[in-house]
Amino acid sequence: MSRTTTTTRAEYCVIACADAWRDNGEVLASPMGLIPSIGARLAKHTFAPDLLLTDGEATLVGLDGAPEGWLPYRRHLTMVTGGRRHVMMGASQLDRFGNQNISCIGDWQQPARQLLGVRGAPVNTLNNPVSYWVPKHSRRVFVEKVDMVSGVGYDSAAAAGPSATRYHRIPRVVSDLAVLDFETLDRAMRLASVHPGVTTEEVEAATGFPLARPDELPFTREPTATELRLIRTVLDPDGLRDREVPPA
Amino acid sequence: MTDKTMTPEDVVARLHSGMTLGIGGWGSRRKPMALVRALLRSDITDLTVISYGGPDVGLLAAAGRIRKLVAAFATLDSIPLEPHFRAARQRGAFELMEIDEAMFMWGLHAAANRLPFLPVRAGLGSDVMRVNPGLRTVTSPYEDGETLVAVPALRMDAALVHLNRADRLGNGQYLGPDPYFDDLFCEAADRAYLSCERLVDDFAAAAPQSLLVNRHTVTGVVEAPYGAHFTSCVPDYGRDEAFQKLYATTPWPEFAERFLRGDEKSYQSAVETWHEEQT
Numbered sequence: 001m002s003r004t005t006t007t008t009r010a011e012y013c014v015i016a017c018a019d020a021w022r023d024n025g026e027v028l029a030s031p032m033g034l035i036p037s038i039g040a041r042l043a044k045h046t047f048a049p050d051l052l053l054t055d056g057e058a059t060l061v062g063l064d065g066a067p068e069g070w071l072p073y074r075r076h077l078t079m080v081t082g083g084r085r086h087v088m089m090g091a092s093q094l095d096r097f098g099n100q101n102i103s104c105i106g107d108w109q110q111p112a113r114q115l116l117g118v119r120g121a122p123v124n125t126l127n128n129p130v131s132y133w134v135p136k137h138s139r140r141v142f143v144e145k146v147d148m149v150s151g152v153g154y155d156s157a158a159a160a161g162p163s164a165t166r167y168h169r170i171p172r173v174v175s176d177l178a179v180l181d182f183e184t185l186d187r188a189m190r191l192a193s194v195h196p197g198v199t200t201e202e203v204e205a206a207t208g209f210p211l212a213r214p215d216e217l218p219f220t221r222e223p224t225a226t227e228l229r230l231i232r233t234v235l236d237p238d239g240l241r242d243r244e245v246p247p248a
Numbered sequence: 249m250t251d252k253t254m255t256p257e258d259v260v261a262r263l264h265s266g267m268t269l270g271i272g273g274w275g276s277r278r279k280p281m282a283l284v285r286a287l288l289r290s291d292i293t294d295l296t297v298i299s300y301g302g303p304d305v306g307l308l309a310a311a312g313r314i315r316k317l318v319a320a321f322a323t324l325d326s327i328p329l330e331p332h333f334r335a336a337r338q339r340g341a342f343e344l345m346e347i348d349e350a351m352f353m354w355g356l357h358a359a360a361n362r363l364p365f366l367p368v369r370a371g372l373g374s375d376v377m378r379v380n381p382g383l384r385t386v387t388s389p390y391e392d393g394e395t396l397v398a399v400p401a402l403r404m405d406a407a408l409v410h411l412n413r414a415d416r417l418g419n420g421q422y423l424g425p426d427p428y429f430d431d432l433f434c435e436a437a438d439r440a441y442l443s444c445e446r447l448v449d450d451f452a453a454a455a456p457q458s459l460l461v462n463r464h465t466v467t468g469v470v471e472a473p474y475g476a477h478f479t480s481c482v483p484d485y486g487r488d489e490a491f492q493k494l495y496a497t498t499p500w501p502e503f504a505e506r507f508l509r510g511d512e513k514s515y516q517s518a519v520e521t522w523h524e525e526q527t
Contacts, residue, residue: 058425072426073274077350081369103346108379110340116328117301117321123350123370152373160373163394167369 007228009176009248010035010241012195012220013135014231016174018043019221020131021086026050027128028060028071028079030087034244036133036174038235040088045230080120083167085128088174089121093146094132096189096209098170098182100125100151108148121150126157129169135244137175139208154187176245178203179220184212193220197248251416254468256286256512259441262468263287263406266315268296270402270437272409272430273479276302276325276487278422280410280443282475282512284308289511298402300352300429302479303495306332309341310500316343318402320352324492331496347376347399355402356429359436367396407437410476411461412484414444418466419451419459424482427460434465443470445484474516490526491519 017039021029029040029051044051044063052069055061058076060069071079079085092115093101102121106112124130130151134141149156157164172192173180181192190212194203196219204211223231231241260283263269273279284304294315299305301322308314310332322333336342347355354366367386371377377397386398409430411420420442422430434440442461447469451459475481478488478495495503507518 070425073349073428074353077353081350103375104337108346108375111337114329114334114337116323117319118346118348118374118376119321120349122348122372122374122376123368125374126369126372148379149373149375156373161395163369163396164372166394168373 007196007223008242009195009197010245011223011228011231013174013176013245014039014042014241015223015227016179016193016195016220017088017133018046018227020088020172020174021048021051024048024051024086026052026084028052028054028085030054030085031133032087032089033133033135035135035241036088038231038241041235042227042230045234046227077120077123080123081127083128086131086171087124087128088131088133089124089151091132091134091141091151093143094134094141094173095143095146095153097153097155097187098151098173098189099146099149099153099156100132101146101148103148103150105147118148118150122152125152125168125170126164127167129171131171132173134173134175137177137203137206139206142207142209144209154182158187177206180211188212190214191217193218195220249417252418252463252466252469253416253447254470256282256443256470256472259283259408259468259470260286260290260292262439262441263290263292265292266294267405268298268403270404270407270433271297271299271304272407272428272433273302273304273476274300274426274428275321275323276479276492277426278410278424278428278430278476278481279304279479280408280475281477281479282472283408283410283441283443283470285508285512285515287313288508298404300349301330301333303330303492306330309333309336311504312341314342316345318345318347318352320347320349324496326487326489327492327496332500346379347371348374351376351397351399352402353429353432354399356432356436358399358401359403360432363401365398365400368399369396371397402436404433404437405439407433407440408443409433409440409461410443410472410481412445412481413448413451414442414461414469415448415450416469418442418461418463418469420444420461420466421451421454421458422460423458423484431460431465434461439467440465441468441470442466443472443475445473445475445481447471472512477516477519488519491522494522
């Protein structure tokens with residue numbers, strides 16, 4: 001049982017991110033953020049060897065960095081609309097039905113805080129699976145209603161009709177506290193697992209809306225010995241993951 | 249055949265206030281910065297700017313030259329939020345048509361192909377539809393009957409792009425990993441101006457697929473070494489991260505006073521002097 005006490009919070013987050021790409025087949029894994037990147041490479045190293053990865057620019061690369069393909073923005077966007085991709089995006093705000101905001105805070109006409117803009121979130125959410133990574137779970141991020149719907153949530157997609165729902169899917173949300181999904185009848189966010197060391201009450205206190213929860217709430221799974229070794233010695237030997245999610 | 253070479257000043261003399269201007273590159277990558285700087289030295293204002301936004305948008309916004317921006321984002325890449333774009337938006341300085349990256353691309357394709365719109369599966373269900381009440385949907389005439397967004401053509405009066413090499417006729421070559429959308433910008437514009445790192449006599453030895461921009465879409469060619477500075481122009485040079493940080497953290501009047509008062513040559517030498525001071 002010693003491994004339970006030695007696995008860090010950041011390492012549980014890596015595992016929870018990696019599992020997002022399990023059984024995805026031959027698709028592009030597009031991780032945004034450090035821990036999702038470690039997770040995607042861990043998945044490719046172990047249970048999802050067919051995943052494609054990029055160098056962050058226009059080249060498809062293997063785990064050793066060797067080029068295997070060309071993916072400039074124009075082709076990347078076709079990868080999105082063709083659906084052979086699973087992205088894990090960030091979120092400045094995320095609501096109960098998975099609507100995401102990265103555009104601005106406050107009134108869009110003259111925002112209190114201008115952020116990135118909607119970027120590719122609208123096309124992503126309607127075309128390829130989109131998961132989210134939130135390194136600091138708080139009521140600032142998990143809000144009742146987002147200020148500018150950039151990534152489309154389940155309720156907004158349903159209201160927009162069959163062309164919006166056809167390929168829409170949000171497999172999971174990983175935060176520093178828990179894994180959440182939308183496996184409920186009304187597609188409201190549900191607590192799927194908490195990371196060991198985190199209580200349900202902590203997650204609820206850091207979430208700005210009521211969370212559905214299963215009768216038996218599991219812990220996020222333990223890494224295997226091989227996975228821990230890969231994370232610590234191959235994928236992130238300098239421990240940068242602890243900067244994104246500090247040890248509990 | 250027509251020699252299209254000109255100076256940045258010649259390009260700006262062909263632009264005018266109130267026009268719709270497309271700017272190539274992406275974020276803080278291969279932006280036609282020498283041409284943008286020349287534009288800043290003119291009195292041209294009231295522009296509608298169409299851009300995958302980077303410091304081109306930031307500079308023009310800070311100088312108050314934008315009436316309307318068409319964009320999916322503005323970023324400096326290594327510095328996620330473009331500070332001058334951000335400040336301008338927060339003071340409500342210009343009108344914004346905020347659309348998705350893919351909608352933007354299909355808008356360029358529509359303009360390049362002389363189509364009024366192209367259908368895309370993007371925007372539906374998002375607030376892009378709320379903040380652009382003029383956007384319309386279109387229903388497929390085929391069995392599927394799908395309703396999609398009809399992205400209007402992003403036609404522009406002029407486009408500015410920067411590539412690694414060009415000849416005097418207006419053929420342009422990119423040597424980096426990504427063409428971005430510079431060919432489409434040239435095709436979507438009534439007139440396109442192409443700056444390059446270096447003019448070459450011909451492309452006899454070039455890989456033909458690297459010849460991104462064809463001369464029939466280009467009105468003027470400018471040789472502008474370090475013309476994308478401080479954005480990246482690989483493999484000729486990477487982004488000048490230290491200088492970009494200075495740009496992002498210096499109050500605008502101070503930055504403009506030190507770096508943008510003179511011509512391109514004095515800009516480049518002011519940058520060189522600043523770098524020497526740092527060592």
